Amino acid sequence: MKMLKVLIAGAALFTATSGFAADRPVHLRGEVTAVTATDLTITDRKGVKTVVKLPEQAQVLDVSRSSVDAIKENSYLGVAAAPAPEGKVRALGVMVFPEPARGLNEGHFPWDMGDKSTMTNATVAKVSKKSSATELEMRFGGKTQVVVLDKATVYGQFVPGKRELIVVGAKVLVIGAPTADGATAANAVLVGRDGFLPPI
Known part of the structure; x- marks a missing residue:
């Protein structure tokens, strides 16, 4: 039951969105280049860096x-x-x-x-x-x-993961949402094992 609750909470990555709606979830793919207790920095394949807030309730999925x-x-x-x-x-x-x-x-x-x-x-x-x-x-x-x-x-494939998987060098897909101050807060972080970038 605990596993199912974690998967449901982290399933924003598979949620239908209304095309170009303003509240469409934010998807960020790339490598973690910095991480603290409260945020992480993602650098995409074009070299663009994005700082993402990492709330306590953000779910982590372990992808292999x-x-x-x-x-x-x-x-x-x-x-x-x-x-x-x-x-x-x-x-x-x-x-x-x-x-x-x-x-x-x-x-x-x-x-x-x-x-x-x-x-x-x-x-x-x-x-x-x-x-x-x-x-x-x-x-x-x-x-x-x-x-x-x-x-x-x-x-x-994925299973529930632990926050400790989010380290510098990890390849990730972050599913987030805009915040009132214009930043992005993570709802779920898919962390690829052994340099694997989550394929979706």
Whole structure:
């Protein structure tokens, strides 16, 4: 039960948002270059530094590498994807949910990993092996979405983590929200293991 509560509290990363709404969560990806008891500094791949407030209640998720082999029928996934022909989407990053997190924020909605990118949180109903890729039929709320996995797809998995994982050099995805003073406060910090950048 404790694990489920932590996952729910940290699940802002998989939450549907209303496209370009002013209250849309802030997503920051990069490397931790400074950290204190109250904030951390993230440097993205372009060298831009952002200081983020780190409240006591901010959740930490421990993210490690996974692979296509972890995906089976009935797996529950979060898939960040780009548009593909015939109404399909091409998976950029896949997060394999632990069983206690099954069903969290189920749906298909806009994401921020490129033009017209999406997030699909759903159950794998069917796995089809193709010559150059694997296709997943994912079901959510009575709907389906076909997801194409290819050689460029990155896979991860997560469990609740500890604040001690947030150290200089760690690769992170921070999900935050704007504060009244114009800063960003972290709601959840996804910390990649061994230099792994969370794939969503």
